[in-house]
Amino acid sequence: MARPVRRAERREDILAAAIAFIERHDPATLRLTDIAAELGVTANAVRYYFKDVEALVLELALRSDVRFNEDRRATAATIADPRERLVRVIEAGLPQGREDAEWRAIWRAFLAAGFELDQRLEVAGIFHRQVDLYAELLEDGAVAGVFTLAAPAHDVATTIMAMEDYLGYRIVARDPAVDRSSALRLMHSYAELAVGTPLPTPG
Secondary structure (H helix, E strand, O other): OOOHHHHHHHHHHHHHHHHHHHHHOOHHHOOHHHHHHHHOOOHHHHHOOOOOHHHHHHHHHHOHHHHHHHHHHHHHOOOOOHHHHHHHHHHHHOOOOOOOHHHHHHHHHHHHOOOOOOOOHHHHHHHHHHHHHHHHHHHHHHHOOOOOOOOOHHHHHHHHHHHHHHHHHHHHOOOOOOOHHHHHHHHHHHHHHHHOOOOOOOO
C-alpha cells in the first residue's frame, strides 16, 4: 500500500493532469482513461484514487476550498490592518489572469456539478464558506472601529463573493471587456462604499 505522503502526491498529480486536460478539451468529454494517458499509467491506477469521473470533478470543485478559503484565511491571519486584510483577500480570490488554468478548471468543475445545489450541498457550501470568511473580516473591522458597514456584514460579504465569482468567470472566459485590473477596481470601489473608509490600492 502506498504511503500517505505518496498517496497525496499521486492525487495531486491526477488533479493536475485533469486541469491540463480540461484546459484543452470540453470537461464533458473527460474520462479516467484520458487522465491515465496524461500520466502514462493504467486507468485502474487512477481509479484507485477516484472511482469515477464524477468523483474527480467533485474533487476539482472542492479544491477551491484550499485556494480560496484555507489559503486566504492563512493570508488574513498575517495582516493586522483590517483594511489591508480585506484588500489582500479580495486580490487572492480573483484569477491571476485569463490563463489561470486552475481557476478555469475549478469553474468548469462547478458547472459540471450541475445547477441543483439543494442536492449538491458539498458544492453549495464552497461559496458559503467564502462568504463566511468575508463576513468575519468585515465584522472584525467593524468591532475594531475601522469599518462602518453600510449593510449587515453577511449581506456585504455575499455581494463581494458574487462579484468575485462572476467577474472571475468573465476573466477566465476571456471577455475582452473584463480583466483582472478592471475586476479589482470594481470590487475595490464597492468594498470602500460598503465599509465606509478608504482602502489600500489593490496590487
